[in-house]
Amino acid sequence: MGATIQALLDLQEVELQVADIRRQVASREKRVAAQAARVQAGQKELAAHRDQTRALQIEFDALDLDIKSRNTSVAKLREQLNAVRxxxxxxxxxxxxxxxxxxIARVEARGMEMMQQIETRKGEAETRAAQIAVEETRLSELRGELERAQQSFSERLSRLNAQRDAAAAKVHPEVLKQFNRLSERFDGEVMARVSRPNPRRDEFICEGCNMSVSAERASALMSRDDVTTCGHCGRILHIARGA
Ligand SMILES: [Zn+2]
Incomplete structure (x- = not known):
């Protein structure tokens, strides 16, 4: 294998690792975002639940006042009763x-019902708040994991950048440009190996797309350090000597 092709394979190795790191960070970010949304939805529901309870409490307080005023009326009636002729x-x-x-008995029964309802709702709100606290703990765990991953990835990325620079220095700038273009297109999978599925036949395929590669092209790849792309998928071809 020629020096250029070897350098390109090294470059690809770097690109694939970088792409993998990006995917891992993205998936952790996604997990954090999903958990944050879960917490937020829970908080919103709980706030709505508490608002409804408060409205019920206001209604109950009004009912209580109503009972008091009705009791006052009854007391007045009792006084009148003493004065009738x-x-x-x-x-x-x-x-x-x-x-x-x-x-009054009817309104009191309704008030009792409401009070029980309010107590039940307060219990529900506590349960929900406890669930949200659990989800919040999970969220901060996930955030911590993301931060630690970003930290360790940033160290790996700087090592990979150094490897990329070393490999890139061995490649002609035009070839490098071509490589970077293809890397963008194939998500880092720029290089395609040419293989010979049947050792008794003089037939070759590009492993990037499984389409055939001519025998002349394969033998040129074996003997020269040329940068040639697959006519079907466009990846840069390489072949092991004696394939
Ligand atoms: Zn191909």
Whole structure:
């Protein structure tokens, strides 16, 4: 194998590792974003839940006031009862009082129901808040993992950059340009090996696309350090001597 092709293979190795690092960072970033969204959604739901509970509490407080004022009315009726002169009046006020008491009992029952509802909702809110706290802990763990990964990757990336510079120095600038263009297109997988699937046949294929490569081209690749691209996929071809 010629020096240029070897340098290009080294470059590709660097590109693939860089692409892999980028993928890993991106997937960790995605995990962090998804977890942050989960926490945010939970907080939003909890806030809405608490708002509803507060509205219920306001309704309950109004009901409580209503009961108090109804009780005051009943007390007034009781006073009137002491002052009546006729049995007819007495019966009328007594009936009014009974009606008012029945109404109070009804409103109180409703109030009791609401109070229970409010207590249940407060319990639910606590459970939800605890769940959110768990999700928040997970989020900060994921953020920590991402930071540590970025830290270790940045060290690896600077080593890879040095390797890339060393390999690039061995390649003609035009070839380097071509390589970088292809790297962009194939996500770092620029080099394609030419292989001979059947050792008894003089047929060669590009492993990048599995299409055939002529025998003349294959033998030229074996004997020279030329940069040639596959006519089908466009990757730079290389071949092991004696393939
Ligand atoms: Zn190909």
């Amino acid at each position: 006729t049995n007819k009046e007495y019966q009328a006020i007594l009936s009014e009082m009974n009606n008012a008491r029945a109404e």
